[in-house]
Amino acid sequence: MKLYSTRNPNVLVDLETAVFKGLADDKGLYLPEKFIPFAPSFFDEIEKYSFQELCLKVCEQLFQGEINSNDLKAIVNNAITFDAPLVKLEEGLHILELFHGPTLAFKDFGARFMAQLLSYLNKDKDKKTTILVATSGDTGGAVASGFFNVPNIDVIILYPSGKVSPLQEKQLTTLGGNITALEVDGTFDDCQSIVKRAFLDNELSKKFNLCSANSINIARLIPQSFYYFEAYKQLENKKDITFIVPSGNFGNLTAGIFANKLGLPVRNFIAATNENDIIPKYLSTGLFEPKPSIQTISNAMDVGNPSNFERLLSLFGSTWNNEEINIESYSINDKETQNGIKNTYNQYRYLIDPHTAVGYEVYLKNKNKISNGIILSTAHPSKFDKNIYAELASKIEIPERLSNLEALEKNSINISIEFNDFKDYLNSKG
Numbered sequence: 012m013k014l015y016s017t018r019n020p021n022v023l024v025d026l027e028t029a030v031f032k033g034l035a036d037d038k039g040l041y042l043p044e045k046f047i048p049f050a051p052s053f054f055d056e057i058e059k060y061s062f063q064e065l066c067l068k069v070c071e072q073l074f075q076g077e078i079n080s081n082d083l084k085a086i087v088n089n090a091i092t093f094d095a096p097l098v099k100l101e102e103g104l105h106i107l108e109l110f111h112g113p114t115l116a117f118k119d120f121g122a123r124f125m126a127q128l129l130s131y132l133n134k135d136k137d138k139k140t141t142i143l144v145a146t147s148g149d150t151g152g153a154v155a156s157g158f159f160n161v162p163n164i165d166v167i168i169l170y171p172s173g174k175v176s177p178l179q180e181k182q183l184t185t186l187g188g189n190i191t192a193l194e195v196d197g198t199f200d201d202c203q204s205i206v207k208r209a210f211l212d213n214e215l216s217k218k219f220n221l222c223s224a225n226s227i228n229i230a231r232l233i234p235q236s237f238y239y240f241e242a243y244k245q246l247e248n249k250k251d252i253t254f255i256v257p258s259g260n261f262g263n264l265t266a267g268i269f270a271n272k273l274g275l276p277v278r279n280f281i282a283a284t285n286e287n288d289i290i291p292k293y294l295s296t297g298l299f300e301p302k303p304s305i306q307t308i309s310n311a312m313d314v315g316n317p318s319n320f321e322r323l324l325s326l327f328g329s330t331w332n333n334e335e336i337n338i339e340s341y342s343i344n345d346k347e348t349q350n351g352i353k354n355t356y357n358q359y360r361y362l363i364d365p366h367t368a369v370g371y372e373v374y375l376k377n378k379n380k381i382s383n384g385i386i387l388s389t390a391h392p393s394k395f396d397k398n399i400y401a402e403l404a405s406k407i408e409i410p411e412r413l414s415n416l417e418a419l420e421k422n423s424i425n426i427s428i429e430f431n432d433f434k435d436y437l438n439s440k441g
C-alpha cells in the first residue's frame with residue numbers, strides 16, 4: 012500500500028511512514044494512492060462474515076499484502092472488541108450505534124486500531140514509541156483507553172487544568188500504567204503549543220520516538236470505514252441507501268468515502284453539521300471560508316476549519332457529485348438539535364445524544380429524497396451534560412463502564428505552560 016500527500020501526489024510513502032509521521036513533510040495529509048474495489052460477489056455473500064472478519068477483509072483489500080494476514084488478524088481482533096449494531100426505528104430509517112466501545116463514542120474505533128497498528132509497526136525497533144496528545148476532552152479519553160497496556164508504547168496526555176469535564180478528567184487520569192496525564196496550568200491552546208514545540212525539538216526527537224495520535228492520522232481513518240460495511244451487511248433491504256454522518260472534522264465522512272471507493276454499493280452521503288457550517292456553505296457557494304469555531308451543544312463537532320476538507324478536495328476537486336458518489340451537507344442549530352432529541356424519544360422511545368440529533372434533523376429536512384437512511388450515532392447520550400436533555404434526563408441509562416469511573420482516584424502531574432517544565436518531565440523519564 013502506498014500513500015500520497017494531498018499537497019504533492021508524486022511523492023509516495025509506505026504505511027509505516029504515513030502512520031509515524033501523521034502529517035507529511037509538506038504539511039499535506041496522507042491518502043491511499045489507490046483503492047481496489049471488492050468484486051460484486053463479495054457483497055452478495057457479505058452476511059456470512061462476522062464484524063471482525065469483515066474488518067479483516069477491508070484491511071486486506073486496502074493494505075494489499077503490506078502486513079501479513081496473521082498479524083493483521085491479531086491487530087483487528089485486539090482493536091475491534093465491540094459491535095456496531097444497526098437499530099431500525101421504522102421502515103427506511105436506521106441508527107448505526109457506534110458507541111459500544113470503552114469511552115462510548117466512535118473515536119474508540121480509530122484510537123484502538125491505531126494503537127494496535129503502531130505497536131505492530133514498532134515491534135522491531137529498539138526504542139519505545141512515545142505518543143504525545145493534547146486534548147480538550149474527548150480525544151484524550153479514547154486515546155488513553157485505546158493505548159492502555161499496549162506493548163512498546165508510552166502515552167503522555169496534556170490537558171488544561173479545570174477545563175475538561177469531571178468525567179473526561181477521570182477517563183484521562185485513572186488508568187496508570189503506560190498512560191501519563193499532565194495537567195497543564197493553562198488552556199487547550201497552551202497544551203497544543205507544548206506538543207507542537209516538542210515535535211520540533213531536536214534534543215527530544217533524538218532521545219525519543221515521538222508520535223502524534225492526532226485525528227488526521229490515516230491509521231485513525233481506516234478503521235472508521237469498517238462499520239459502513241457492517242451497516243450494509245445488517246440491512247434487510249440493501250437498496251438505495253443514504254448514510255447521514257454527523258460531522259466536525261469530516262473524518263467519519265471521509266472513511267465512508269473510502270468504503271465507497273472499495274466498492275460498497277452506496278452512493279449517497281449527507282454530512283450533518285451544527286452551526287459550524289463551513290462545508291454546507293462551501294457546497295452551496297463554492298467558497299471555503301474557515302472561521303473560529305462556534306460553541307454548540309454538539310461540541311465534538313465545533314470545528315471552524317475542518318481538517319479533512321483537504322482530503323475531500325484532493326479526492327473530488329470541486330465536484331462532489333458524479334456517477335459514483337453524491338455528497339451533500341446541511342447545517343442544524345441548537346434548538347433544532349434539542350427538538351431532534353425530544354422527537355426521536357417521543358416517537359420511537361429511543362434516546363439519542365446531541366451529535367446524533369444533528370444527523371436526525373438533517374434526515375428530517377431531506378426525508379423526501381431519502382428512501383433508506385442510516386444515521387451514524389457517534390456517541391452514547393450519557394456522555395454529555397444532562398441539561399441538554401431537559402425533562403428526558405431521567406431516561407438516560409448510564410453504562411457500567413462510565414459509572415465505575417466516578418469512584419476511581421485521579422492521578423495527574425501538574426506542569427506550567429513553560430516548555431522547559433514539560434521537557435524536564437520528559438527527560439526525567441528517558
Ligand SMILES: *Cc1c(COP(=O)(O)O)cnc(C)c1O
Pocket residue numbers: 116117118149257258259260261262263264311312366389390
Ligand atoms: C469527533 C466526533 C464527531 C465528529 O467526527 P468527525 O470525524 O470529526 O467529523 C461527531 N460526534 C462525536 C460524538 C464525536 O466525538
